[in-house]
Amino acid sequence: MARISMEDVAERAGVSITTVSRVLNNTNHPVSEKTRKKVMKVIQELDYKPDISAQSLRQSFNNIIALITRDISDPYFGEMARGVTETANKYGILTFVCNTGRNPENEIQYHELLWQHRVRGIILGGGGLNLEAYKIKLQEQMNRYKDNGHKIVSLAPQGFDMDYVMIDNRGTGELITDYLIARGHTSIAYISGPQNTYTAFDRLEGYKLCLKKHNLPYDDLMIAYSDNSWKGGYEAANILLDRSIKFTGICCGNDNLAVGALRAFKERGLAVPEDVSVISIGDLPNANYTAPPLTTVRVPLYEMGAKAVNIIMSDDTQEYNANIIFKTVISERQSVSNIK
Amino acid sequence: MARISMEDVAERAGVSITTVSRVLNNTNHPVSEKTRKKVMKVIQELDYKPDISAQSLRQSFNNIIALITRDISDPYFGEMARGVTETANKYGILTFVCNTGRNPENEIQYHELLWQHRVRGIILGGGGLNLEAYKIKLQEQMNRYKDNGHKIVSLAPQGFDMDYVMIDNRGTGELITDYLIARGHTSIAYISGPQNTYTAFDRLEGYKLCLKKHNLPYDDLMIAYSDNSWKGGYEAANILLDRSIKFTGICCGNDNLAVGALRAFKERGLAVPEDVSVISIGDLPNANYTAPPLTTVRVPLYEMGAKAVNIIMSDDTQEYNANIIFKTVISERQSVSNIK
DNA sequence: CATAAAACGGAAAACGTTTTCCATGTATTT
DNA sequence: AAATACATGGAAAACGTTTTCCGTTTTATG
Structure with a gap:
């Protein structure tokens, strides 16, 4: 069962490969209904499929x-x-x-x-x-x-x-920060993805902007940087908890970071959301299945x-x-x- | 900045395209060191890259x-x-x-x-x-x-x-069941993926086999079927909980199902692992970050x-x-x- | 009825490679 | 010195399409 080429189709249908090509791509060059039928029939019979390399090359x-x-x-x-x-x-x-x-x-x-x-x-x-x-x-x-x-x-x-x-990454950074502030949080930490990516940078910018907008103090110690992994979130949360700072809420640059942070809080005996509120960006399918289910921004990926x-x-x-x-x-x- | 072809290289190097092809693929057909150098130089200069469609077609x-x-x-x-x-x-x-x-x-x-x-x-x-x-x-x-x-x-x-x-899917199904039995569990439920997939079927077979091996009774009511999603696991766990059965342990055909089940148990006020033990198959990266962290079989995907x-x-x-x-x-x- | 236009179909070129075949010159063997 | 082998390189075919160009037949137009 070898490969069928246009030539095989043409031969069996008694036409030229040009014609086969034409019926296949129904170009504006006219082909009689009779010929078209005949060719189509053979294409079906032989289960012919055009070779994509050849098409690519030509086109x-x-x-x-x-x-x-x-x-x-x-x-x-x-x-x-x-x-x-x-x-x-x-x-x-x-x-x-x-x-x-x-x-x-x-x-x-x-x-x-x-x-x-x-x-x-x-x-x-x-x-x-x-x-x-x-x-x-x-x-x-x-x-x-x-x-x-x-x-x-x-x-x-x-x-x-x-x-x-x-x-709008910056706007979304603002959005989550605003959400916490609106619920009475004034000490808000932040776990950010790598600062050399524009995405993470912009989101953090939004956080900073939002604090300023609300006249809340910004403190470098409230920020931890990490990669975008679960592990990274876990480690970053621990770093924050080890610092001499207090926070009642935390924004996470993405869901993975939040999942890691959730684990860290649990290990430290901090209840979410009673002791610390967590919000993030992503709304990946499993955000429904964390403990507790995660409040997060839906990104329509x-x-x-x-x-x-x-x-x-x-x-x-x-x-x-x-x-x-x-x-x-x-x-x-x-x-x-x-x-x- | 148009596309550079082999012909461009050949022309500029003053050789035939055959020769260019030969130096590029260093075939066993000999090419003098001088020519090779010359051609390589031009390839570098022009940043020539072979066209893959043409290669595919020919080869x-x-x-x-x-x-x-x-x-x-x-x-x-x-x-x-x-x-x-x-x-x-x-x-x-x-x-x-x-x-x-x-x-x-x-x-x-x-x-x-x-x-x-x-x-x-x-x-x-x-x-x-x-x-x-x-x-x-x-x-x-x-x-x-x-x-x-x-x-x-x-x-x-x-x-x-x-x-x-x-x-070995069946063997792995046995493995997790055995693990629970070895820890004193005798009433073990099972959440399975779709039974029309051989993977899910085989894993469940392993569970059944293991029960038999240990002379433990098998009960259809202890099995819930689902797709392989978080949601599916959540729903399946709820179905099991609504049945008139008791179990101290549950095997899940894969991690997603376990994550969903974890959530269901939490909602029902059942503590894991105190009230019910959960084990699954997969060991996906986030198994470390569930609550509690999931005991699961590492599948080297x-x-x-x-x-x-x-x-x-x-x-x-x-x-x-x-x-x-x-x-x-x-x-x-x-x-x-x-x-x- | 003559003629322009449209319908229909095929031959051949083209896309950019690899590979086969051939030609020439040089080195090696007898 | 002749014969043979090898080194080196090019021309051309081939891969399977699409597209251009052309020729023939049919249809429409006046």
Whole structure:
């Protein structure tokens, strides 16, 4: 059972491969109904499927998109990947999932490969890194893509101008801080993701802004930095608890950090939300199943991923900037208490 | 800045494209050191990268692999995907992540696409479905791949013969049941994943076998079936609690189910592990951060994914069967009590 | 009825590689 | 010195499509 080519179909149908191609792609070049039927029948019989490499080569673009993630085992990226791959599937196209393992060099290397594959579009999943050398290199790659008609969409701030579909990270940082303040909290700690990512940076900025807005004092000791993992949140919470500070509420840059913090509080005998209120950003599917269920901001990762694919697949040849901000709202659960 | 082709390199280096190809792939056809240097220099200068579509077309295979998952946002598949994509990256190859959304039809459809893409290998992430029509269709696809030299590896039982890298699901079902029994539990409930997947079926079989081995009575009412989600586990646990049965321990077919059950028990005022012991299979990264931390069987998903890629990339032309069973061990944490 | 236009179909070029085959020159063997 | 082997390089075919170009037949138009 070897591979069937267009030539096999053409031969059996008694037509030229040109005609087969035409019925398959129903171009505007007319084909008689009789011929079309005949060809279709043979295609069915032989179960012919066009070879995508050949198509790509000839058309100099293909129907592959790529999603760059930092860690696909992190439900944050998982949710995003689900949105991307499922939407892509609706278009009948496939997705390269590229996992950088949080290593900027890997990311650059991936772009070389994607370039060679002539992928139709690239979705940048993670927030950009604020490292000068990396940014320059990345921007070069982006330009090369653009110059050759590939589309790129980012799902997080990259620190330079490009099409994006994201949330207002700073505004969301404000939102969660505000939420705690509105419930009487005035001593609010913060666990942040890596400060060299724009996403984490912006969220923390929102926190600072919000404190200022409410004339609450800002204290460096109330901030702990970490990676975006459960373990990181756990360690950061412990660091905060070891400091000579007091807080009744804590904002976490994302859900993973909050889950880790929850564990740390539990170990230290602190009840949530009675002793300390916890709020975070993400609303990943398991936020319902933590103890207590987590009050967190819903980030529509799935929808964002889906939208990015739609943008890539849209046939807008006209130059346009896709600058889309998704709204965020708080999913109220049981990790925040009102102490007013 | 257009695309650079081999011809551009050849022209600039004053050689034929044949020669360029030869230095690039260092074939055994000799090329003088002088020419090689010259060509390499031009390749560097022009930053030439071969076009992969053209390579695929000519060589009739490419360096793409595919991973079929049911739900990439589930950390179970996420961990697997990380193992696959990161290992693939070491070989300089890319991975299509195909998300079926637990829909068998999608899976079949994916295989058509993958066939068209001539992917080098396919990794079946999820356990096979025990549905006759689907199985026949799937097996057809597998045969087509095999007949054309594509490699397929499954990470879970499929219900028919093929290469695999997996764990002993039945044995692991026994393992967790045994663990509870050894600690004095004699009334043990079970939350199972969908019974039409071989994975869930086998694990439950292990439970039944273990009960019999210890002369403990088996009761259908002690079993609840569900999907593999947090929500499913939550609901299943509630169903069990609503039945007129008593149990001091519960085995969960996977971590997600256990997380959901944990939540249900908490809501019902049952303490874990004081009132009910919980054990499951998976040991996903967040098992450390549940309340209480989950005693669960470590399934080396990352390593299994990595191994599958290694098998696919191995150049063994000789016919061989890769039947690899990874050992499973229990990660002891705090969700099981000894009541002896 | 003549003629322009549209319908229909095929031959061949093109996409960018790898690979087969051949040509030439140089070194080695007898 | 002749014969053989090897080193080196290029021309051209091949992979399987899409697309351009052209030719023939039919239909529409005046």
